[in-house]
Amino acid sequence: MSTLTEAPPPLAPQAPEPKRPKRRGRLTPYWLLLPGIVWLLVFFALPMIYQASTSVQTGSLEAGYKVTWHFATYWDALSAYWPQFVRSVLYAGTATILCLLLGYPLAYLIAFRAGRWKNLIMILVIAPFFTSFLIRTLAWKTILADGGPVVGALNTLHVLDVTNWLGMTAGDRVLATPLAVVCGLTYNFLPFMILPLYTSLERIDGRLHEAAGDLYARPWTTFRKVTFPLSMPGVVSGTLLTFIPAAGDYVNADLLGSTDTRMVGNVIQTQFLRVLDYPTAAALSFILMAAILLMVTFYIRRSGTEDLV
Amino acid sequence: MTNQTGPGGDVRLTGIAKTYGAFTAVHPLDLTVPQGSFFALLGASGCGKTTTLRMIAGLEEPSAGTVFLGDQDVTALPPYKRPVNTVFQSYALFPHLDIFENVAFGLRRRGLKSVKKQVEEMLELVQLGEQARKKPHQLSGGQQQRVAVARALINHPKVLLLDEPLGALDLKLRRQMQLELKRIQTEVGITFIHVTHDQEEAMTMADTVAVMNGGRVEQLGAPTDLYENPRTTFVANFLGTSNFIEAEVDSRSGEEIVLKAGGGKLVLPEARCSAPTATGGKVLVGVRPEKISLSHADDAGEIPEGRNRITGRIADSSFIGVSTQYVVDSPVCSDFEVYAQNIDRDPRLVPGAEVVLHWNPAHTFGLDAAQDADAGVEEAA
Amino acid sequence: MPFVNWLKRNLVVIAGLLTLGYLLLPNVVVTVFSFNKPKGRFNYEWQQFSLDAWKDPCGVSGLCGSLSLSLQIAFWATLGATLLGTLIAFALVRYRFRARGAVNSLIFLPMAMPEVVMAASLLTLFLNMGAQLGFWTILIAHIMFCLSFVVTAVKARVMSMDPKLEEAARDLYAGPFQTFVRVTLPIAAPGIAAGALLAFALSFDDFIITNFNAGSTVTFPMYVWGSAQRGTPVQINVIGTTMFVVAVLFVLVSMVAGNRRNRQKA
Numbered sequence: 012m013s014t015l016t017e018a019p020p021p022l023a024p025q026a027p028e029p030k031r032p033k034r035r036g037r038l039t040p041y042w043l044l045l046p047g048i049v050w051l052l053v054f055f056a057l058p059m060i061y062q063a064s065t066s067v068q069t070g071s072l073e074a075g076y077k078v079t080w081h082f083a084t085y086w087d088a089l090s091a092y093w094p095q096f097v098r099s100v101l102y103a104g105t106a107t108i109l110c111l112l113l114g115y116p117l118a119y120l121i122a123f124r125a126g127r128w129k130n131l132i133m134i135l136v137i138a139p140f141f142t143s144f145l146i147r148t149l150a151w152k153t154i155l156a157d158g159g160p161v162v163g164a165l166n167t168l169h170v171l172d173v174t175n176w177l178g179m180t181a182g183d184r185v186l187a188t189p190l191a192v193v194c195g196l197t198y199n200f201l202p203f204m205i206l207p208l209y210t211s212l213e214r215i216d217g218r219l220h221e222a223a224g225d226l227y228a229r230p231w232t233t234f235r236k237v238t239f240p241l242s243m244p245g246v247v248s249g250t251l252l253t254f255i256p257a258a259g260d261y262v263n264a265d266l267l268g269s270t271d272t273r274m275v276g277n278v279i280q281t282q283f284l285r286v287l288d289y290p291t292a293a294a295l296s297f298i299l300m301a302a303i304l305l306m307v308t309f310y311i312r313r314s315g316t317e318d319l320v
Numbered sequence: 321m322t323n324q325t326g327p328g329g330d331v332r333l334t335g336i337a338k339t340y341g342a343f344t345a346v347h348p349l350d351l352t353v354p355q356g357s358f359f360a361l362l363g364a365s366g367c368g369k370t371t372t373l374r375m376i377a378g379l380e381e382p383s384a385g386t387v388f389l390g391d392q393d394v395t396a397l398p399p400y401k402r403p404v405n406t407v408f409q410s411y412a413l414f415p416h417l418d419i420f421e422n423v424a425f426g427l428r429r430r431g432l433k434s435v436k437k438q439v440e441e442m443l444e445l446v447q448l449g450e451q452a453r454k455k456p457h458q459l460s461g462g463q464q465q466r467v468a469v470a471r472a473l474i475n476h477p478k479v480l481l482l483d484e485p486l487g488a489l490d491l492k493l494r495r496q497m498q499l500e501l502k503r504i505q506t507e508v509g510i511t512f513i514h515v516t517h518d519q520e521e522a523m524t525m526a527d528t529v530a531v532m533n534g535g536r537v538e539q540l541g542a543p544t545d546l547y548e549n550p551r552t553t554f555v556a557n558f559l560g561t562s563n564f565i566e567a568e569v570d571s572r573s574g575e576e577i578v579l580k581a582g583g584g585k586l587v588l589p590e591a592r593c594s595a596p597t598a599t600g601g602k603v604l605v606g607v608r609p610e611k612i613s614l615s616h617a618d619d620a621g622e623i624p625e626g627r628n629r630i631t632g633r634i635a636d637s638s639f640i641g642v643s644t645q646y647v648v649d650s651p652v653c654s655d656f657e658v659y660a661q662n663i664d665r666d667p668r669l670v671p672g673a674e675v676v677l678h679w680n681p682a683h684t685f686g687l688d689a690a691q692d693a694d695a696g697v698e699e700a701a
Numbered sequence: 702m703p704f705v706n707w708l709k710r711n712l713v714v715i716a717g718l719l720t721l722g723y724l725l726l727p728n729v730v731v732t733v734f735s736f737n738k739p740k741g742r743f744n745y746e747w748q749q750f751s752l753d754a755w756k757d758p759c760g761v762s763g764l765c766g767s768l769s770l771s772l773q774i775a776f777w778a779t780l781g782a783t784l785l786g787t788l789i790a791f792a793l794v795r796y797r798f799r800a801r802g803a804v805n806s807l808i809f810l811p812m813a814m815p816e817v818v819m820a821a822s823l824l825t826l827f828l829n830m831g832a833q834l835g836f837w838t839i840l841i842a843h844i845m846f847c848l849s850f851v852v853t854a855v856k857a858r859v860m861s862m863d864p865k866l867e868e869a870a871r872d873l874y875a876g877p878f879q880t881f882v883r884v885t886l887p888i889a890a891p892g893i894a895a896g897a898l899l900a901f902a903l904s905f906d907d908f909i910i911t912n913f914n915a916g917s918t919v920t921f922p923m924y925v926w927g928s929a930q931r932g933t934p935v936q937i938n939v940i941g942t943t944m945f946v947v948a949v950l951f952v953l954v955s956m957v958a959g960n961r962r963n964r965q966k967a
Binding site for chain 1: 713714718721723724725726727728731734746784785789791792795798804807808810811813814816817818821822823825828829841842848849905906909913922925926929937938940942944947948949
């Protein structure tokens with residue numbers, strides 16, 4: 012009875028009770044899981060194994076491939092395509108940071124300052140999704156066209172001088188440069204940053220801002236000490252949801268870039284669909300997967316957030 | 321509204337128990353709730369009262385024992401086959417259905433086609449006729465509570481189970497709903513089993529109260545009986561406040577036991593003692609704070625003969641309107657609580673004053689000294 | 702300095718609106734260029750106003766065929782993924798069972814995997830099985846990657862659902878099937894709908910996985926991709942604009958209708 016001597020809150024739920032009595036059907040959950048899980052096992056997990064096996068095969072398209080545990084393929088692939096790997100990480104990383112910088116104010120605006128416009132702005136953030144992203148990406152070709160108003164403005168403001176110095180543009184062009192690819196990546200994955208940010212910002216109790224203000228915090232301090240830390244789950248899942256697809260993307264590099272901006276996705280696509288060098292493509296794909304899983308695990312550990320999506 | 325249950329509609333639990341792994345929520349329990357009565361299961365969180373209720377509803381499967389409704393063994397019946405309905409703690413109104421459809425739910429599931437008249441009558445009974453087409457979230461807490469009652473009652477269950485139905489309401493509304501539920505119960509004559517942790521609520525509403533503690537029924541009886549003659553310290557402390565003096569049996573005279581405590585003697589009617597009374601045995605002497613009179617030590621001579629008395633010094637006093645509550649330090653018991661009606665206030669009764677506490681021996685009760693005198697104090701708070 | 706103060710107070714609003722502009726700019730361009738009459742094969746430079754493409758949206762060969770194929774695949778993929786995903790979500794929320802952690806990881810991994818990796822590995826499987834690439838391989842792939850998103854959406858909704866509601870239904874004479882149909886399903890419906898909508902959007906707009914596993918079958922995104930190499934017909938912009946407008950109108954109308962319904966009830 013010693014457990015009863017602590018004063019319980021008056022409305023506390025009663026004793027540990029499981030959610031529902033188990034009259035029958037211990038197998039029910041397995042029946043519910045079966046079709047979906049089998050689907051994922053056959054069409055997601057099994058292909059990973061096939062891919063791992065393909066990556067250590069040798070042979071040719073004509074003679075067929077055999078597993079020969081030829082791990083050298085990995086080394087060859089890395090030494091041939093390391094610039095593309097570096098570019099992928101660099102472009103995706105830059106795009107992720109830009110997404111965070113651009114997306115945070117908008118998520119903040121929707122969560123706290125939009126008032127009755129909230130729903131409309133929300134719709135406008137999601138609506139572009141309904142136009143095929145390839146069409147929208149092609150529109151950037153027009154926007155960043157040589158001699159167009161955007162490039163002209165960037166030139167006048169000497170932004171291009173800075174990006175030239177950073178090696179992200181060359182001369183008066185933006186199209187077919189790293190800047191154009193990063194710009195496209197940022198644009199394409201921005202909503203994936205905004206939505207989780209908004210979700211975690213919206214959960215913050217508005218009275219916390221008042222409390223912080225009451226306790227002598229200036230607006231900027233309030234943001235730094237209260238708002239931003241509380242939005243961390245959104246920042247973590249937003250950056251992951253942006254970085255992961257951006258690192259594997261090859262559409263932006265293909266449509267907006269040049270042969271000098273090819274990312275690892277482009278290589279995998281070409282090896283697989285054009286060159287038909289399956290082992291190399293599989294090895295590259297495997298390296299990319301391993302690298303991203305490692306990064307994600309490390310990142311989640313560091314930020315201590317479990318609720319990702 | 322007519323009562324459809326025939327004779328023998330009692331709820332009988334025999335040897336019913338519930339365990340979750342190593343944890344025993346309800347120890348084997350026998351309980352009979354007479355048909356048509358308003359029965360309360362009273363206890364702190366985790367005492368097993370809700371589990372008992374859920375076993376009657378069929379929402380929880382007993383680990384052992386049998387549930388009878390009248391002569392029928394319903395232990396193996398799922399909830400939707402039992403003539404029993406529940407008013408849930410958070411009401412559990414269906415958010416996607418309006419009030420009318422919430423109330424009509426049970427009738428429709430039993431295949432009734434024309435439910436309009438019955439539902440409207442039921443909504444009138446709980447004074448919600450105007451709200452029929454609103455969704456639950458558009459109603460106040462009190463209104464939602466009445467919908468939950470109507471939704472259960474419309475099925476004319478043999479027994480209505482109420483799981484802390486007033487817990488979410490504020491104090492004033494709670495008092496109002498207590499009277500309302502009592503009125504409805506009298507009107508429809510259905511057996512009500514009411515689970516609550518609020519002793520005042522249980523005593524106001526129920527004909528019979530079962531006080532539960534640690535998965536067992538500690539004492540069962542009418543509210544006045546439980547209050548005036550508790551048989552354990554838990555009941556004495558959980559229902560209201562009690563003062564305890566540890567005493568030793570000195571002698572007997574007729575129906576009364578004389579006890580020694582400190583230097584003085586106290587008298588206790590034998591019928592009100594639930595402890596063994598062999599000479600020299602220890603007994604906890606209990607008395608309720610409002611039964612005690614307080615006199616200044618200077619007036620000790622004016623106290624009538626035949627009353628139990630102890631001396632002490634006022635440690636603290638707080639004025640709360642209808643009464644003044646004193647805490648008195650006495651050699652036999654520190655923190656003796658006394659509630660004095662504010663009829664004629666004696667200006668000398670201030671902290672530090674020497675006083676005599678005295679009461680009619682008929683208000684004394686005796687308990688087994690082997691138990692913890694503070695059992696149930698925290699829970700009741 | 703009232704202006705500087707105003708600027709300081711509304712800095713976040715201005716920055717947010719600029720981002721919104723960045724997000725919407727391509728849609729504006731797409732819309733404007735749907736009225737263009739380009740000189741060459743590519744529709745990247747403004748020439749002159751014309752309604753030609755709007756009058757004849759299917760005027761380019763293969764375009765409307767690919768659109769209809771994409772809609773069909775999206776429909777079936779949504780149906781499949783929603784069904785399988787909802788079952789998994791219910792199992793995860795409502796039951797304790799072994800292998801829970803493993804199931805959760807299997808759900809999470811496809812969302813944390815770059816599309817190109819899934820696309821390449823799935824193609825390896827299909828090649829090894831000697832499967833004919835086309836409608837069915839695309840459908841299989843789409844159900845696979847939509848599944849996790851449906852599970853996440855439905856799970857969130859079912860988790861926030863009070864289990865007492867189902868107990869109340871059973872208490873009120875509803876058997877297991879009635880309880881599910883009358884109470885569980887209606888309350889979980891918004892989550893299921895959200896999952897289905899997401900699945901439809903993901904499937905309809907998917908390019909990378911489709912590109913690997915389509916063989917010679919051409920979906921709408923693949924048509925756009927191909928046209929970026931060969932020449933972009935204005936009709937692409939017409940379809941893009943139409944989809945945008947229809948989606949926004951659909952959302953606005955359902956929102957207004959929802960508001961009105963709430964007001965009438967109150």
